[in-house]
Amino acid sequence: MKNNVFEKIRMLREAAQKTGDLGMPMGLRLFLLLTVLVLTIILGVIAILFINGTFTAGLSESKTIVESELQHASQGISKQYEYLSIHTINLSEELSRSIEKNANNMGISLSNLQDHPERLEELISREFDRILVCLQKSQSSGAFFILDATVNPALEKAKYSRAGLYIKNMEPNIVSSSTPNYIVLRGSPAISRNHKLSLHTQWSMEFDISDAPYYYRPIEAAESDKQLKLSRLYYWCPALKIPNTSEEVMLCSVPLIDSRGNVFGVCGLEVSAMLFKLSNMPNNCIYTRIFYTLSPIDKDLIKLDQSMFAGCYSARILSRDQTLNFSENKYSFYSYTEKNHCRFLGIHKPVRLYPEGSAFADEQWVVAVMVPEEDVVTSITRLNLLLIGSLMLLFVLGVAVSFVLSQRFLKPITEGLDMIKSNDLNAASKTKIPEIDGLIEYLALHNQELYEKARQENISLVILDEFLENTRKLSPAERSVFDLYLKGHTAKEISETLCLSINTIKTHSKRIYTKLNVASREELLLYHSLLKEIGKEIE
């Protein structure tokens, strides 16, 4: 068994040796040549793709898409928040006037509102329609106002309890509905029942302002600078969950100020997490998990727990984390990292929620568009794999084509050679390659000539052999004359040389001619020269 293997190896080696000795077959040479050509072209294409940045084009295109999304998001959000800010300011102006007027009619001074807790429900109830109209016009998800007073100041919780009204529209995105879904989140149940509105599942009668920046901050701003207009006093409270509810909202609030400059509460509009999500859905379908955030920033930190999210990606998972660090990276995307672990790529830009001169102008907000890092990487890798796969396929196809072409190219040549090797070139079929067909024709003609010549040469040799044989039949006297003829002498010169009469010479000549079967001295000399050509000497 082992010997057999060695024997086979030896035979293969010998075959290879033999092949090497013989040189590389023409077909293989041609195939390798074409393959090298294909490989060179493919490498050239790769070099060009590399130089013009095709392999990183996915990233550029991603950035273009995300930039476009950012532009779209930024414009939409700015417009929405500006619109709501204006409505909140208008609401404040109208409410301030109306409440002051009603309070005056009741004989109540707004600076001493807390002295009349029994009149609060009536005072609030009269503003129900105004709040509802504002809610409808602004297309926000909630409208509210809070008075700086509570219905029961004797309660322990009175310090942080404020009366007011908060109506929510649970379906702000439905343009027309026969049964608008308004419910009361905060306010007297009597007011909601009078207007046939349900109470929110997590309803409370009054607002808890123990941790309510939407209440304190605009009031503080208004009291610290009495000259500021309402348009410089509205405040966008970062996203929060209203205490003891599941309502995730952003609130825009403006102080309520009477004609004497007395701040007696706030009013505002709400953007619920659902409203923000539905009114700012990302446009593109390239990255399914793309999402927008509207976030307050602090240096290089995005405060996710105070952000609003829009997009199909479950942004709630994000909001559990408190902050995301951001930094520019080599890909020109920002990296948004959480505990040094890059989770998202994207970009952001500042968005102005406040005009110049606003009490809150220092607060920085950004609109960010983010995509999970893995989605971007997967997408670009996939694109490059597609490119490389295409090039590989092209190469394989090129090699296959080289093989086929080399085979097809060599086939007529091989056939031609086989024909040339065959005996009957005249019977050979046409290869349809002019050069080879011409060669075959030429070779056929040449072969014919050679044959004819050979045949002729065969005949001449027999005659010359006879001529040579006949020379041996000459008598000595005739031989003497014959030799002199071979030396080029004429009959006259021979008669003089041999001292014989010319007639004698003529007689010898006749006999010589007869014996040698020639007709003349010239023919005799021709035989002689022919014999010399074939290397034979007359003895």
Place this chain on the structure above:
Amino acid sequence: MTSMKRFIMLLALILLPILPGCGIGFEAGSSQPVTLTLWHNYGGQLKDTMDEMIDEFNETVGKKEGIIVSVTSISGSATLHEKLTMAAHGDPGAPSLPDITTVYPKTALILAEKGLLADLDEQFTRKELSAYIPQFIEEGRLADGGLYVFPIAKSTEVLFVNKTLFDRFSRDTGARIEDLQSFEGIIRTASLYYEWTDRQTPDIPNDGKMFYMPDSIFNLFLVGCRQLGAEFTADGQLNLNTPQHKKVWDFYFTPAVMGQVAVFDGYATDLAKTGDIVCSTGSTAGVSFFSPTVTYADNTSEPIELAILPYPVFEGGKKVAIQRGAGMSVIKSTREKEHLAGIFLKWFTSPENNMRFVSSTGYFPVTVEAFGERMSKEMEKITDPAVKNLLRVSRIMQKDYEFCIPPLFEGVDELEEQYKAQIMDAASRTRDAYVEFSRSMDSVTAYENASRGVYEDFILRFP
């Protein structure tokens, strides 16, 4: 055509689609997840449970299967019904339909008639369906036998009692909570409560408080008639000319006119939040809508204990209660989306997740496994005493009660609304007349005068 030409053409065909790839066609591939939009009606505390479960799905099975479930609407069941029917009819301003939605059979009927629902038989094998309680699956089959509403959780109705308030009342009057097991007992107790509360303010006559409110008047009549041995609906119409219907009417109408039963176009929980009623019949799913505190008009509040009793039964009647609950329907779209929606439904209703959902919401599970032994075990782990109590009562009812499902025929939705509106209108107007008559006569005479002919008029409104 020579073989060489054929070869070149073939080569060109192969290369043409590839070569534009060098032109950087940038697009996402199948590796990108598919977003399934979801509408549901689980608000309030139920929203948190839904959010948590959907987040978990997206991070686990969804991530693996390439699915993102995105909630795009959380509405009350009435609003959800309206939104879905608006979208089904293509009304102006209607939102686009989601991929999955919670839906009651009456809404599903409208959507299915429009050919908008996917048949879920295609997404579940027989073996998979056998894991669910057969009756619940059958309820999801509509006219053509297709499974259009997939059961996710079921509910029945029970009696919710503000035990803190009742105990206070009981201490003074000797009223017994056991009396609330029958509707007649509720009327008697309501009358007692009215008198007791009226006595609290001697200077104001006839200002007694309401005691009871049925969350769904239609269900009260449906179940009440069935308990008494009659059908409330027959042949796609209301069947009102029965003594049983009159008996249920008397149970509701008389104390409503007397101010003992609430006539309120809203949820009973609204009145319960402010202590304006003591008890109400309503869906088990409503347990999370009961506030643990009651807030009174002066903004004082007190924590309350919520007692849950089985659904009351008319004396001499059968123990019957309603069984209802929204299922989930998949809106017809692409085969891929329908398949992925099926994956979500399987995950959501797996015994483990189904039990998790019901144990925090007050619903019944829908799988055989979750309904049986697992439910008993899980009940021990539940920390919310109200939900724990609710599931305990529900299990008792499962053993002792016969369940009926709401009627399902074309127009039942409008008929239900009409019935509710008419009876409330009749009760309100009669109540106003009764209050007016009461100023000059005793309450019995005032009631007789105020209610004369009202029932007969009411019946005539439903030919």
